[in-house]
């Protein structure tokens with residue numbers, strides 16, 4: 001019997017496609033000894049737009065909590081990545097930055113076109129040391145306590161007396177003004193009115209997050225998104241304008257400080273500016289919204305934190321670095337919010353500069369590794385009832401969460417977040433002043449009555465979405 005050409009053609013095409021797909025998802029032979037998450041389950045999760053924290057809870061956490069594994073392979077963005085799930089292994093990786101340098105980001109991924117590569121986040125070795133020295137000293141000169149309080153007062157004016165507000169939006173606008181005024185000496189005035197800059201940024205992030213381009217980054221080359229690239233270039237150029245304005249009109253902000261450093265080129269200054277903008281506002285906004293949400297869901301916790309704030313500050317004075325230290329319960333609430341819905345689920349990929357042994361696992365050279373903050377924060381082997389919002393756990397004397405590397409929202413080691421103290425104070429001051437001014441609850445039609453829902457983010461960010469909150473003035 002003669003086989004029709006059309007049938008043979010389809011058969012060969014199918015065979016070719018299967019072989020291609022197999023190749024695409026094939027685990028490299030040198031990684032095959034490691035446990036791994038099933039590809040079909042991952043693909044289904046990516047294609048249905050599941051949020052990162054849910055995916056990690058369902059598909060990755062069980063490897064640590066049920067099987068006691070310290071690492072697991074996860075397929076993402078077209079390759080296999082080693083997720084570090086064990087706090088001790090995470091510490092080894094974080095402390096040895098020469099053995100585990102930052103991986104060069106895939107050329108095709110749009111995020112890196114936006115963030116740039118000549119900055120503190122993406123550099124390694126001597127370059128990173130230079131960036132780190134300049135950026136860290138700029139950030140850590142003085143905590144802008146008064147500025148945070150002034151911005152909170154602006155926020156209170158916008159919230160008004162008795163209202164329901166979209167708090168995730170307000171938190172993002174607050175965080176944008178916080179980073180704008182303190183890092184660039186530029187007031188976006190985003191709290192009071194819609195900022196075109198923020199709108200453009202949100203539009204770009206939304207376009208970058210197109211699931212098809214994320215799963216198959218090579219599409220950026222096959223079907224280039226020229227309009228998006230142009231918008232991104234114009235957006236980044238906006239930072240050049242800010243830089244020039246800062247040169248002509250120096251202030252007391254981080255950029256003015258960095259401009260005094262002759263070591264950095266204009267390109268490096270601009271890339272660091274874009275980075276501070278991105279790293280500094282979505283993360284903070286996520287942390288703030290999470291904290292406000294859990295306080296709304298737990299009126300007893302909210303009341304206890306308020307009592308503490310009033311006992312230290314009374315009704316007159318603004319918080320200071322010292323007075324905030326006298327509020328252990330409020331500090332515990334901030335820590336617990338950063339644990340339970342950690343703003344960054346895992347760090348930017350590292351690589352191995354040579355074959356290494358991590359605990360019982362041998363990892364080949366040039367593997368991609370990340371340490372998984374979400375899993376470390378949610379492993380029931382280390383945290384009792386990890387899904388419960390319980391600030392009290394940070395007050396237990398024998399928990400030793402710092403020493404054991406169990407609480408790592410800002411990562412750890414030399415490359416941990418340089419703005420840890422900045423971000424913690426931002427949250428403490430905002431919450432202290434809101435507690436004094438308002439009592440807040442979730443409205444009855446909130447989508448978060450049962451559990452917190454995050455917005456979709458392809459960059460492992462956990463930011464609550466559509467978080468309406470009902471504020472009632474206490475005076």
Ligand code: HEM
Pocket residue numbers: 120121122132135139179183275276279280281283284287343344346347348349409410411414415416417418419420422423
């Ligand atoms: C709650 C808020 C924040 C959280 C949870 C957070 C978390 C993190 C984490 C986990 C890293 C490590 C990333 C990695 O190694 O791949 C990081 C790095 C970084 N963060 Fe933050 N961050 C926050 C706020 C900020 C703010 C407000 C700024 C700036 C004003 C900032 C600037 C940076 C920079 C420049 C780095 C790169 C450090 C390096 O590679 O040496 N972050 N952050």
